[in-house]
Amino acid sequence: MSKLVLVGAGHAHMTIMDNIPAIRAKGHDVVVIGPGERHYYSGMGPGMLGGDYKPQDISFPVKRACEQAGATFLVDKCVSVRPDENIVVLESGTEIPYDVASFNTGSSIVDDVVRPGSEDIYTVKPIENLLKGRERVLSLARRDHVRIAVIGGGPAGVEVAGNAWACGQEAGGNVSVTLFHGRNFMSKAPEGVRRRCRETLLRQGVELVGNAYVTAVETRRITLETGERHSADVIFIAMGVRPRPLFAPSGIPAGPDGGLLVNKYLQSPAYPNIFGGGDCIWFEPRPLDKVGVYAVRENPVLHHNVLAQLEGTPLQEFDPGGDYLLIYNTGGRTGVLHKYGIIFGGKPAFWIKDHIDSAFMKAFKPEYERTGRYA
CATH class of the missing domain: 3.50.50.60 (FAD/NAD(P)-binding domain)
Incomplete structure (x- = not known):
């Protein structure tokens, strides 16, 4: 065999x-x-951070499904x-x-700037880290104001910043969010997409810090190449993947x-x-x-x-x-959509993304997860 x-x-x-x-x-x-026993769908990860989805909504029970199909699954x-x-x-x-x-x-996420041994720092991959970050924000927000920092000026940084804000709203608004985007903000996206993403984050109250790259991240501290330092209680790293x-x-x-x-x-x-x-x-x-x-x-x-x-x-x-459809989840059940030069934002963009993502999950989830019934 x-x-x-x-x-x-x-x-x-x-x-x-x-x-x-x-x-x-x-x-x-x-x-x-x-x-792990479950595989998380990265496209819905930011929505889990923002409270739109539960972990079981965005993950596949791959171990159980493979074993029931007759394969050997090794964690x-x-x-x-x-x-x-x-x-x-x-x-x-x-x-x-x-x-x-x-x-x-x-x-994996590029995290070269993170000092070893640092705490309350979450790379946005594996996706489970976004759940850990969400739980930490909600826990801290019960006691005091929480300062959240997101490092990275690409789509992942934008989605995490918007959904960190949404998580903060769920916590009673006792949260501030800062996005450190270096010298570029969504540099590979069309101008219309960049503008809508920026406007959405600013409307949510997210502070945007640019014109300098982050050179070091450690517990509660971010250092820029200029020597300027910022403080944060929870830090998300979204600096690109490799x-x-x-x-x-x-x-x-x-x-x-x-x-x-x-x-x-x-x-x-x-x-x-x-x-x-x-x-x-x-x-x-x-x-x-x-x-x-x-x-x-x-x-x-x-x-x-x-x-x-x-x-x-x-x-x-x-x-x-x-060309392929791109929809960014900007938090608060809003999004920005782009395809064939068509660009629009707001709740309709999120609804389309939610429909597509949910259909994808349904197509590949086993029968017992979709319906609660076993064959």
């Missing part, structure tokens, strides 16, 4: 995990490795790969052999950002039995933004290609597609 190993239980592996029974019926064993973390031996090495020391492996290990340093140290070709180098088949050019999707890859034909839409689009191709590799049938090319 050949073995398929899925390293990561994220968005790009959803279709494969949904088809585990059919894969096993063809005579293939399936092992899934994930850091662990891949720390290296021995590609010439077809072995994945886990943090626990366990070594897992594979015939075909697919990686969907996501990305793949974990897994592939190049394992001798597997990687892209400029350290992500797994893959060809048009989402396949390693050097190791044809290794595939990948989502934030952890570098797509050789052209760089892709680190957005969830590509992981979702990669789903059917990864499913087809890992099975094709196992069975010796032709692979399918991945077409990233054209």
Whole structure:
């Protein structure tokens, strides 16, 4: 019996995990490795911080679902790969052999500015950190005014700042929020998107601090490159993402950002039995933004290609597609939408995002989570 190993239980592996029974019926064993029993959908993470969603609303019970489908699920973390031996090495020391492996290990937040040992500092990935930050804000706000700082001027910083404000409103308004956005604010977004996001945050009372980068973050203190210092009780880090340093140290070709180098088949050019999707890859034909839409689009191709590799049938090319819809959750059930040059904000933008995200969750959640009934 050949073995398929899925390293990561994220968005790009959803279709494969949904088809585990059919894969096993063809005579293939399936092992899934994930850091937790549930996988959180990052697109709804800021809404969880702001109180729009509960943890179970934005997460998949991946361990339970995979095990009920007949796969082996290991709560662990891949720390290296021995590609010439077809072995994945886990943090626990366990070594897992594979015939075909697919990686969907996501990305981690750039947090180089955080001093070791600091407290009350939360990177926005893993998404569970936003829940921890929310609980900390609500706990502190029961006793005193809470100063929240968000570090990062991109979409994640904007979404976390707006939803930190919403969390503060839930706490009785006993919260102030400051967004430190360096020298740029939403620099990759169109001007209309930048303007609407800025206006929304200012209307909410979020203070915007720019024109200087943050160089150090420690417990209750933020230092700018100018030497200027600011105080905060709770600090969120949203400074951008990068793949974990897994592939190049394992001798597997990687892209400029350290992500797994893959060809048009989402396949390693050097190791044809290794595939990948989502934030952890570098797509050789052209760089892709680190957005969830590509992981979702990669789903059917990864499913087809890992099975094709196992069975010796032709692979399918991945077409990233054209423009995609972007909606930012700016807190307080408001948002900013952008596609094909159409830009608008407010509650209608949030309603559209909520509808799309909720439909995505419903499509991939097992029957027992959707209805409370067991088959």
